[in-house]
Amino acid sequence: MNIKKKRFPLLIAFLTITQVIFAQEVGSNSPYGRYGFGVLSNPSLGASEAMGGISYGLRRSQQVNPGNPASYSELDSLTFIFDLGVSGHLSRLSDGVNSRDFYNGNLDYIALQFPLLRNMGASVGLLPYSKVGYNFGGRRSLSDIQYLETYRGTGGLSQIYGGVAWEPLKNLSIGANVTYLFGNFSHSRVSTPITTNALTTEGLNKFTIRELKYDLGLQYTYPIGKTRSVTLGAVYSPQINTKADVNSSIMNYEKDPYQNPGYPPFQIINNDTLGGESFQLPHTFGLGFTYNTEKFLVGVDGTYQLWKNSAYSTQLDGLNDDNRYNDFYRINAGMEYVIDPFSQNYFNRIRFRGGVSYSNSYVNVSVSNPDNNQPVGVGSFKEYGINLGLGLPFHDLRTGHVSMLNIGFGYSRQHPDNQFMVGQDMFKISLNMNVNEFWFFKRQFN
DSSP states (O other): OOOHHHHHHHHHHHHHHHHHHHHSSSOOOOOGGTTTTTTEEEOOOTTHHHTTTOOTTOTTTTTTOOGGGGGGGGSSSTTEEEEEEEEEEEEEEEEEEEEEEEEEEEEEEEEEEEEETTTTTEEEEEEEEEEEOOOEEEEEEETTTTEEEEEEEEEEEEEEEEEEEEEEETTTTEEEEEEEEEEEEEEEEEEEEESSSOOEEEEEEEEEEEEEEEEEEEEEEEEESSSOOOEEEEEOOOOOOEEEEEEEEEEEEEEOOOSSOOOOOSSEEEEEEEEEEEEEEEEEEEEEEEEEOOOOOOOOEEEEEEEEEOOOOHHHHHHOOTSSEEEEEEEEEEEEEEEEEEEEHHHHOOOEEEEEEEESSBEEEEEEETTEEEEEEEEEEEEEEEEEEEEEEOOTTTTTTTTEEEEEEEEEEEEEETSSSSSSEEEEEEEEEEEEEEOOOOOOOO
């Protein structure tokens, strides 16, 4: 058997899926995507997500963990890992009186991990950073004119990363990711007359981000016994300073531009570009640990991001640097249990996972009283999450490697701190295929 023939299907799949991800706009229906860079994604994959999103102290030889690049060195010299995740979402938005459901399906990420040298591993992949995909509004009146005011947004940030980890001393690993961060954003406000035949007016803001991002990671494992250990992990990402041109336009249409895509504007009232607008992404600090035995793992992570006073174009949201952002914090905790990983009984080898998370929002939002459309200030929200999951092992009798099909179930609640804001409940089902291939073994036959 020629081992090269086995590699081609995975490489073709990687290239094909990468093109699909580039072609799609990964969205979110949350109205809070209207502010900042959208709804932020947690960089946890597969099994990690089912454990509440822990990653900083997670160190495993058969799992890709870009949340801490120091983890890549925990990989034997013969293994290649291919990790792919998809998910389906049901979001329910409610203002306390009315509610609406949204359904989404996403190809979430793709990641590869492979050895370089002894005690050195690497990983590459494509992950989401933030998501925008809102569509909300309501009926308004001006004098004797009734019109529908709608806010719509699309886009988000994605990240292509490449990382390397090295274990210079036993139980101590250091690693780094270099990430190309990119994305397009579009925010619009559409006014559609109801009681007259007047034109539909759209105010549209668009901008693009292209920048490099860096993540530094450290892990130290302290062995307690032959089958028990504690791993401490830390991650730091420096602040990003970038410039982007913001295009702002006001156009009149004979028809709704979103219901009739490609339909040209009847009149362009204004079309200006603000060059070199400043944008910043924050310093990020992460600290976590895991306690491991043969059958049990438990871990806790803490994340802190310095968003307060970060630069952002006032043209896009009307807020200022003093009230736009909050310093962000998130706490994740999770566990995994397997009855007997070496049992002949398949049920005993299934991995049972669970976790919880809690965070604030990094953005504030402008709040208005819906009864009179008068502004009442800014507001924010807290987010609570709970996850459950299963890891279904698949044993390759030829190589002895174990691949894993991970199934996850998640629920999160965005709880606003202002009575005029919208709450969100999201239910998520995720599937992750973690394939461990025996690529680098030198065979004696073809």
